[in-house]
Amino acid sequence: MRIPRGELRRSRVVDDAAAVLRAVLDEELTGYVVFEPQDALLLGETTRGVVTFEDGVPVLAYDTEREVGGRDGLEGFAVTGPTRAAVHAVDADALADAHEVEEFRVPPGEPARVLAGDERLAERTTDAAPAARREEGRDRSAVEAFLADADAIEEIRSEAREEARARASEWGLDDVLADDVGDSAAIEPGPDSR
Template identity: 35%
Template sequence: MTPEGTLVASRVVESLATPLETCFADQLTGYLRIESGMPLADADPVVVTLDGGVPTAAVVPDGDQTGAGALAALPDTGPFRVERARTSASALASLHDRPACHVDPGAIAERADAPALAARLRERAPDDPTDDSVADFLDDPDQIAALKAEARAEATARADEWGLSDQLDTE
């Protein structure tokens, strides 16, 4: 499940804020492969994809954890072994197209006690077009009224079909 990529760096760091800051500055499109930096730690690695330096999705490649669940699988404290890899947006599409894999762009930075970085990551994150279209729909009273009228007409037709017209509330 880890996309093909070109290794940019492999380091052991005390805080995940360091590689996140580097990815943000470089506007890296690729991924971080994060695992415990302790030699005998028994934890699966977590892959966090980046779009222009912003965390977008997360998975545990050998497990079934995705999104926030994958981030929860990260060790609580460092050191961390982190590999940074560059790849194309199309190579990441299979993860970015799966809503279950999506993560809050600032969640890892917050976990690394870097709230200013978390705010910058969220600010740079692209807007989710599905969120905007739903919000636009809900903010349009004419569309809501049309939807209610359509539902009322369908309910009336079904009631007539089933012989329950007398049971309908006409208000």
Template identity: 50%
Template sequence: MTEGHSPAATEPVRERLPRGDLVGAGVATDFAAPLAASLDDELTGYLRLEPGDALLGGGGSEAVITLADGVPVLTYDAGGDADGPAALAALAGTTPVRVERYRLPTEALAPLHDAVADGSDPFRVAPDAPARELADDDELADRSRRAAPPERRDATGDHDALAAFLADEERVESVRREARAEARARADEWGLTDQLDGD
């Protein structure tokens, strides 16, 4: 992030976001609350998100979601590992998450949000994508879509974040492994172990 005026459009998006005024911070147990609060407040600025694994010293990095009138526009992993939908995939399921909410004047974000062919395209997400992919909240997703400007409302049919998730074999296998362990633990708890396969 930089102080003062936005640098030239040739610099990467993550280096062009001006620092905003901190308007709130806290640890959220899910992504719905901070996204809904931003939408209700029509916040223009950005959320800085520090996932739970980073809070616990797991070395995860921070992510940023920029907002125009409360509606998500750009997303990136601050460490530079993932942009746009891939950054959402990396964030999904990482609660609890520390959230800082920053306000910026619309004109400070204009060079990132409004410019055409400014290199921000890979960072763009559909207005409802964070609510769908992070918060698992259809109602919030609908509200985000309706609050988006007309030209962005159609940009809601992409499945890029899910594609990025499915491309991460190690991540998917870890979800499966945890589910298998949970299934066995629950079977034990419920007295169903004699129904387990191979037992």
């Protein structure tokens, strides 16, 4: 993938890709961010990926080491832990050609979702995207991929369970908590047990 070289705005190591994506969204960057997960570096591997942006909204993602783009590309550099993020600004016209490479495009909220696991930011990014691009966020395959990831869903659910219990104490609702809510992932369909 060819992206015109941009003007480096800043380069720093961050704990969370969400912070970078949020800042880029707020400043409505047109350009690209190079992500280099630091853990991989320690292991002697190079992992590096690029996400391009138009007015703060992600357009393309590309794993420069594996040479894979799009959502699969994103997953290549979605590594937890500190990441060096180098933010570059590029003239919008200069990026236009690169942005036409259909197979590297990602829905606006996808980098926040995949790189940072941040649904709220994904949603905010989608809301900030032009109308035509918001539709991409509703692409059915993203929903199906989300639902197919049973581990990720169990994580959402177990976090919500813990949060519900913690807040019940805060709100004095302790004594109405159900005793029998187990840790099982599956809910049996059919008659329920109240």
